[in-house]
Amino acid sequence: MQQQHNLNKTKQLFGMSILSLSVLSACSGGSDSGSVPEIELVTSPPEIVLKQNSGSPLQSSGANSVSLFVKNGIYLNNQQQFFTFLENDAVSTPASSSSRGFSQTNTQETGVDEADRVEYNGEYVFAADVPIWYPEEEYAPKVRILQRLGDDSLNQVADLDVASSYNVGGLYLADDKLAVITQSAPSYPIEIFRTSVFFPGFGGNNEATVDVDIYGLADPAEPSNEAEISIEGSLINSRRIGNTLFLITQYMPIVEGLVVGAQTDEELVSNYNTLLQLDDEALIPTITVNDNEFSLFSFDDCVIPADTNSDEGNAQLLTVIKIDLDKPEDFDATCLSAVADNIYMSPENLYLTSGYFESTNIHKVNLSSLSYKASGVVDGILGGRGAPNLRLSEHDDHLRVLTTDYSDFSDPEHQLYILNESSDSLEVVGQLPNDAQPEPIGKEGEDVFAVRYFGDQAYVVTFEQIDPLYVLDLSDHTAPEVAGSLEIPGFSSYLHPIGENLVLGIGQEVNQGNLPRNGEDVLILPTTSGMKASLFDVSDPSSPIVRAEQVWENSYTPVEFDYRALSVLQEGDTYKFAMPVETWIHDDRFFSRSEYSLVGLQVDVNAMTMEQAVRLTVEQDENELYIYGGEDRSIIHGDNIYYLRGNSFWHGTWSIDSKVTGPY
Template sequence: MFSLTFLTAWPIGCTREASEDEASSQVAAGEEADRAERSGASPALVRADSCEDVASTLKARLVEAMEAQLESNLSGAMAAATYSCEDYGEEEEEEEEEEEEEGDAGATASEYSETNTQEVDVDEADFVKNDGGFLYVLADGRFRVLDAWPAAKAHALSSYPIKGTPRRMYVHADTAVIYSSLDELVGGGEYNECTYGYDCDFTGDGHKLQITVLDIADRARPRRIREVVFNGSYLNSRRVDKDVHTAVVFPELEVPGLSYWPDALPQTYCGLQDFGFTQTEVQALFEEVRLANLKLIETTPVTQLLPSVSDTRYAGDQIHITQGPLSSCGEVYLAQTGDTRGFLSLVSFAIGEETPVDASTIMSRPGAVYGTKDSLYVAVRHWRNPDDAWFAGLEEDVTDATTVHKFALASGGAAAEYAASGVVKGRLLNQFAMGEHHGALRIATTSGYVPDPNVYSTVSVLKEQGSRLVEIGRIDDIAPTEDIRSVRFNGDVGFVVTFKKTDPLFVLDLADPGAPSIKGELKIPGFSTYMHLMDDDHLLTMGYDADDQGDFAWFQGIQLQVIDVSDLANPEVLDKEVIGTRGSTSEAATDHLAFTYFKARDLLAVPMTICQGGGGGQYGDLMTFSGLLVYRVTVDGGFTLLGGVPHEEPETPQAWSGKCNNWWTDSASKVKRSVFMEDWVFSIAPDLVNVASLDDLAHPAVSIPLTGK
């Protein structure tokens, strides 16, 4: 039995003395906010002075949202008090314990692949991790350790149950940090991870987040040492050495008990006059609701609206629980835009340290996250509402914009420090649409939506000046009528792929941040959804082939390319591989974590569901392969298919199961990840790991189930 030793709570610091530098910064931020108020909305965040400051801002937003909803309902009710149901006719309603084996314990492969990250030395969380000797996998509700080397003897070593649904993790030295979604909803909705970002937004999954920390010094017997639970959801994270920085999104604030329709009024927009209600009576009833709501909002304690955390440590039979708000009121930064009622916290802790988690909290909606060793950026999409103030400085015809919030990362588990905010026109695609170099942030965005002929894209260069990210350079009107499908930045160079009918690859010269320019352009059929850096002079891309139809093009099979960009003015395709037909799909097309390029041995592994037949706008008839494809890829030799590791039986006309109706933004391959260890490959699906030698990929030497205990 565990015993509860003591319970502590973190105090809420309502006031705080600022240093001279902080005071100057706040004055500058206040002056910027005043200017924005006169000329339009501002992306800048202003530090709260007190709990009263936080409460007044939050409650003003809550009142605004509440009154807008009431006004909408009142408008319908007033009309219903004028007409009878007979005036409309009849309408239908729509409802909407452990397993242990002896073997070559501790053996390690001489060369092995790791998580495919955007930036060197900045780890990204995933549900598979590899250290060359052990493979760590989250599957079927458990953290699983596979003794993976030597590969021919790979076997399950241990598993540990994780509360909720484990989603992703970090493994550093002898510690595993695991993120799981608990059953309890905090913002409504179900889990819907957004990685590619073309037709989804980065919002978090709406479930409470738990971080479980395991001591795995003995891989055969993982031991729980810590659990941290938030009243918000996981958004994204980065690990720099032993420091873990996690963006946690807290849903738009709601006060329990608010009403949006009078109890005495029938809930119908049809014929309130049939029930004897006049427009005057309807208006009076809604006013009563509004006043009651105002009182409820006013009396709600601010502590119920702030992000909170419960931190539990396990030491033998002792439990130590600490709980309270993530940030004190004086450490919260408030938004100046009118479309934000929730918080976003960047939570930091150091693996192996005993100190509590630390956090920096801002008022912001969630967005795409990009991180370097020193900085973390959150980019939030906004759409123009004619009734609200729009961002000052943007062109009058701009209807979508992206705000960017920058945090400066610290080491030793200290909280990241909110640094600055800026705004650019258009919406970004995903994390790869951002890249920092020599302190300047480059960000690629698209304004408008295909097939609107007014669509175009922009690359903006932002530099931190005080509390603002100021635009110092811009390339505008890129590829009119097309939108962005992939972006990659590399030092002084950038690459942007747009699409409508063909794949224009734009090569950008970013050496002078104040005067960026398009250096070269390459037009080829199809489009790339992901660009990987083989080296400084060559891109390895993945995306879709296309069939030109005049005004548009049908996407077709998966397309791999090697592109030479050594001459920036004249990029050239060196080799191309098209896999399957329309309906073929790969997890790696929309999630870079599934793309495994093992540079040490010139190997590429991509999960694939291959479909054949079809053509034009018709999907393939049959799924002919589902598993992992492995290629040898070189600059001189291009793509050489070494074979595939199968995970499902191919379809036949007699055993058709409809596995080829895959839309290009929705990856649906059975295999999700892969790992190389020397001349072996591990093909990882949610239920099974197949281990195969490169000499015989079609016949795995070992299969390890990922279900059960």
């Protein structure tokens, strides 16, 4: 695998006969033979079959085989004018901010950072503006830098302009480096677009890019632009470990000069022969670092399905890119012929998943070597409510996955799988339900609303009429079991482990009057009545109990859908949590307006208590346009709290009678 690619590398052509499997086999040895085979053009339209993504193993088949596979996929795509459907860290524990004295982005795994719109280093705040579209005004995305002053107020010291016409995709702060990720085209994380002839350029071009600007912060008030990176393709997701940035992108080559929607024999033959004579580099996405353009990888770096035949193909390329923030020109990249609509990353491995209807495909990539390791498939998909990546967790070299089978929408079935790498396959070594534990996860008709892993345990919330919290014992990889359960009204959409014995659940209360009584059927579906926080005691996994709960009527929090909206600060045995809240206020005319606030909860681990410690309310002018609260964030620094509402900061203190100052 190359660490620095040169566009002037030797270009090679390859020959093939679409009807001869032996030619493909002969080419599988790679592209270093030193000779350029003659190109055997076709005289009749070849019959190409789409090789759809699956959970079967992938393999490195050499540049010629990969090139043929991709060209076959392009040829197939250009016959279609419609979207193609597919048939198909150590201990998982929340990061703690106790050593720094201030909160950071709430992440799934300790040591694996996730992009967000706000970063903070204790003195400077870096905040990406979200688009607010006002009539007759253009939105100009930017990143604001604000300094925390001696009186705890904020003062803006710099602006970073964003070249993209779309909003900032996320920020990463690593020591004295700030990485700003943007996209030149919107990303639609659903497979229908990824397998379309119009993807990724939306309109038949290859203009979609993922852009990363790296700034030096020796003086945050005057950041220096150290690197401008542009990658062809669209962003699926990203992560950061230390000073290394990982980008997962998707790319589908669009070749000029082909007849789109070709139907006649003449058009089909012309298209295929054009592809046969095309240099491989024309099919490979580029990366530009400070005006120096490189091929992102070579086809020798790619893996395709191991059982591929010469008459099969797929133009979809999934790329994992590894960038050193200190030396961005020393990038590394690998590619897979696969589709991903979700990622999960532990400190050691990346898992790429895609689910469609009844199964989920999983591909494993090692982060240290950036090499493909194994693939597998499990029944069900990562559907339901909440973040799908929270349904996966790696522990003791095993991957745990909770999926749902929606074949019967009225009665979904949930399964937990434990997989282990064996050769190039991810093999199921344990699952639940099983012979010893045949009872389903969740009652009839219930869907999964939240999943969280913590060491050898998993917590699962299912809901239809009432909230069962399940505690799963995963200590025996081959025989997982339900250790205990608890039923309470309402449901949790997000679960946050606290220490070893407590779990915070954030979700919704339901109207008690709609719940069934004495075994009667429900006549009216339960309706939510307000945001709810519950403190669960799981010290006895066989008998979890509720230690405390609070409800805020007619309210919801973005944390229910995006866990990055929750701020967490641990101070010894005390945990501080802050979450933005949107409340609907109704007047006599049945008109509702939104009230925005930041709620702070304090949890005492030893006493197992939870109380509301602060609520900062921001009044919104009645004539102001509605601004979605889903991107609101906060920062806790000691006894100070900063609330980012829309694109403005407000300040308060960690006290029930806190005054609100701002905006900044």
